[in-house]
Amino acid sequence: MARRIVELLRTGQPDESVTIQGWVRTKREQKGFSFIEVNDGSSMAGLQVVINQTVPGYEEAIKRLSTGASVEVSGVLVPSLGKGQRIEVKADSVAVFGEADPETYPLQKKRHSFEFLREIGHLRSRTNTLGAVFRVRNACATAIHQFFQDQGFLWVHTPVLTASDCEGAGEMFAVTSLNLKQVPMTAQKEVDYSKDFFGKPTYLTVSGQLEAEIMAMAFSNVYTFGPTFRAENSNTSRHLAEFWMVEPEMAFCDLEGDMDLAEAFLKHIFKQVMATCPEDMEFFNARIDNSVLATAENIINTEFERLTYTDAIAQLQNAGKTFEYPVEWGLDLQSEHERYLAEELFKKPTIVTDYPTEIKAFYMRLSDDEQTVRAMDILVPKIGEIIGGSQREERLDVLERRIRQQGLDPADYWWYLDLRRYGTVPHAGFGLGFERLVQFMTGMGNIRDVIPFPRAPLSVEF
Ligand code: 4AD
Ligand code: MG
Numbered sequence: 001m002a003r004r005i006v007e008l009l010r011t012g013q014p015d016e017s018v019t020i021q022g023w024v025r026t027k028r029e030q031k032g033f034s035f036i037e038v039n040d041g042s043s044m045a046g047l048q049v050v051i052n053q054t055v056p057g058y059e060e061a062i063k064r065l066s067t068g069a070s071v072e073v074s075g076v077l078v079p080s081l082g083k084g085q086r087i088e089v090k091a092d093s094v095a096v097f098g099e100a101d102p103e104t105y106p107l108q109k110k111r112h113s114f115e116f117l118r119e120i121g122h123l124r125s126r127t128n129t130l131g132a133v134f135r136v137r138n139a140c141a142t143a144i145h146q147f148f149q150d151q152g153f154l155w156v157h158t159p160v161l162t163a164s165d166c167e168g169a170g171e172m173f174a175v176t177s178l179n180l181k182q183v184p185m186t187a188q189k190e191v192d193y194s195k196d197f198f199g200k201p202t203y204l205t206v207s208g209q210l211e212a213e214i215m216a217m218a219f220s221n222v223y224t225f226g227p228t229f230r231a232e233n234s235n236t237s238r239h240l241a242e243f244w245m246v247e248p249e250m251a252f253c254d255l256e257g258d259m260d261l262a263e264a265f266l267k268h269i270f271k272q273v274m275a276t277c278p279e280d281m282e283f284f285n286a287r288i289d290n291s292v293l294a295t296a297e298n299i300i301n302t303e304f305e306r307l308t309y310t311d312a313i314a315q316l317q318n319a320g321k322t323f324e325y326p327v328e329w330g331l332d333l334q335s336e337h338e339r340y341l342a343e344e345l346f347k348k349p350t351i352v353t354d355y356p357t358e359i360k361a362f363y364m365r366l367s368d369d370e371q372t373v374r375a376m377d378i379l380v381p382k383i384g385e386i387i388g389g390s391q392r393e394e395r396l397d398v399l400e401r402r403i404r405q406q407g408l409d410p411a412d413y414w415w416y417l418d419l420r421r422y423g424t425v426p427h428a429g430f431g432l433g434f435e436r437l438v439q440f441m442t443g444m445g446n447i448r449d450v451i452p453f454p455r456a457p458l459s460v461e462f
Contacts, residue, residue: 002072006042012077012087019074020047020089023126024065024100026109034062038071041125044132044279048080048088049073061094067109068100068126114449121453129288132280133450136273137438143272144225144246147265153248154222156215158208160229163200164413166210167361168406171230172203173241204229207431210363210416212249213392216427217419223248225434233457237446238335238383240435242455249429255365255374255391258428259351262378262387263304265432266349270299273441281441289443295381296441298348305346308354309333309372312341319345332359338377338384349386350379362402363416364390365426376430383440389430396420 002021003012012018022040032053039046051058051073065071072095080088102108106120107127117124124130148155165172177198180188208224215222224247232239248261274281274296285292307315316327316337325334333352342350354372357364364373378387393399399420403410410417438450448454 004042005038005040005045005047008047008077008087009043009045009085014077014079014087016077017074018077018089019072020049021072022046022070024067024069024071026067027062027065029062034065036065036071038073039126039131041131041135043135044128044283045085048082048085049075049091049094050088051091051094055091055094057094061096064096064099065094066100066102066105068105068107070097071095072097114446118448118454125452128283130449132277132283133438133442133444134452136277136280136284136442137450139273139276140269140434140438140441141225142276143269144265146272147268148221148223148248152221154215154219156212156219156222156224158205158211158215158224158226160205160227161202162205162211163202164210164416165203166205166207166363168408169206169361171232172206173229173231175202175204177202206230207245208247209249209429209431212247212429213416213419213427216249216251216429217423217425220251221248235457237448238436238439240447240451240454240456243447243451244434246432246434247429249427251425251427253391253428254426255353255376255428258389258391258430259304259306259353259376262376262389262430262432263349263351266378266387266437267300269437270296270441274300284442284444288445292441292443295443302348304378305341305348305350307350307352309352309356310354312337312352315345316340330356330358333377335384338379339381342379342384343381347381352377352379360390362406362408363392363399365393366398366402374428378430380440382443383436385433386436386440387430387432389428391426391428394420394424394426396424 002019005020005022008018020038022038025037025039025046028035034051036049037046038049073089073091074093075089075091077087078090080086107123117127125134161175178191183191205228207228208226212222212224226244227242228245229242281292313327313329319340323336325336327337353376355375357366357371357373360373360375364375366373374391376389377385380386393402396417399417400410403413435447435450439447442450444450448456
């Protein structure tokens with residue numbers, strides 16, 4: 001049975017017989033023997049293999065082994081004389097599965113730009129950086145489930161197809177029920193896709209929150225973790241058309257409880273990833289952004305800043321600098337404003353609360369003055385908004401009024417209003433943009449490089 005390279009690097013002992021499988025990163029031919037470095041994706045470092053010319057089929061194997069070729073090696077572990085590695089494999093047998101023609105294989109031993117790598121999305125996961133990103137992404141997902149499971153939250157699966165626009169922003173992708181069985185493949189691009197889903201307008205979900213609220217009214221504490229979709233045509237380094245969101249929803253909880261949970265949650269994820277992926281995090285710090293480790297430290301050990309939107313506006317007006325977008329009570333914060341607060345002023349995650357009613361969604365709880373709602377956004381350096389959440393409106397009459405005010409039809413939300421009719425409680429939740437988290441943690445400049453298959457305007461290749 002083949003062993004994972006990460007385990008061998010950590011605990012492998014000289015004289016152990018091992019088999020490894022993976023892809024060749026580098027090959028160095030010497031007189032009478034060759035070195036190859038084999039990587040199986042389990043860690044940044046590969047395992048060095050020394051192949052002596054006495055190994056059966058040596059000449060042929062060495063000819064076929066080049067960067068990118070797939071290989072299985074059996075042999076024994078021996079102490080390594082090479083720098084930076086404790087052990088290596090002395091090969092007894094080498095089997096080449098597939099060659100990678102050096103004339104055409106695009107990933108050669110040099111640094112490629114991320115723009116170039118996006119053009120070869122099917123191969124880029126084999127690079128050091130994208131490998132580290134996807135291992136950290138996995139570690140974040142694991143830490144998220146662990147955090148909620150440890151506290152008794154139920155993971156609920158909310159639908160991708162929906163009839164309601166949770167955010168009321170109209171940024172939905174419409175779904176068609178067109179049956180393409182009768183249409184030849186070659187003609188499928190010409191078809192009229194405007195027909196809706198079996199006669200009822202249906203969309204890809206922008207958020208699982210409304211359904212999570214349903215489940216929280218039965219299980220108290222729940223969370224969702226799944227893909228969400230936004231038909232916003234923003235070609236920025238922080239927006240995707242398809243992204244993953246984590247949305248906890250807690251019954252018997254107010255905005256303070258919501259903020260406390262969000263802060264503990266982010267701290268837990270960073271702590272966990274630092275413990276499970278130290279090499280990858282050090283790599284990001286050395287090669288991508290030299291503030292990555294300091295940022296992790298800052299998240300884990302510093303209390304987040306908390307201030308109201310009204311105070312944030314005052315801070316921005318007194319910043320002594322001009323922003324591209326106007327700063328005025330009642331206008332939404334732009335990412336330059338968010339970054340000023342978190343990056344320059346407070347230099348740590350900053351929670352802004354109590355936004356103007358006018359600029360927020362219908363479900364947020366109205367404050368007594370009716371000018372603001374009990375909303376909170378968590379802003380972080382370099383990214384801006386990473387979490388958006390609120391206490392929800394639990395009063396039937398107020399919610400009905402807010403739905404009408406926003407030009408929506410209460411009849412479409414009868415089931416949501418029922419939750420306020422039967423056993424309503426104060427409740428709250430938030431949504432974490434999963435890719436923004438991974439981007440923030442790794443220091444990667446573009447959100448398209450932290451999701452294996454980015455979907456943004458004009459980027460859907462396969
Ligand atoms: O602030 P948003 O729109 O909030 C909601 O959807 C609420 N229903 C969440 C809740 O209370 N349960 O989105 C939440 C987060 C944002 O803070 C941001 O991190 C991320 O989702 N996000 C995006 N990430 C990538 N690409 C996009 N186009 C995003 N839009 C939002
Ligand atoms: Mg938001």
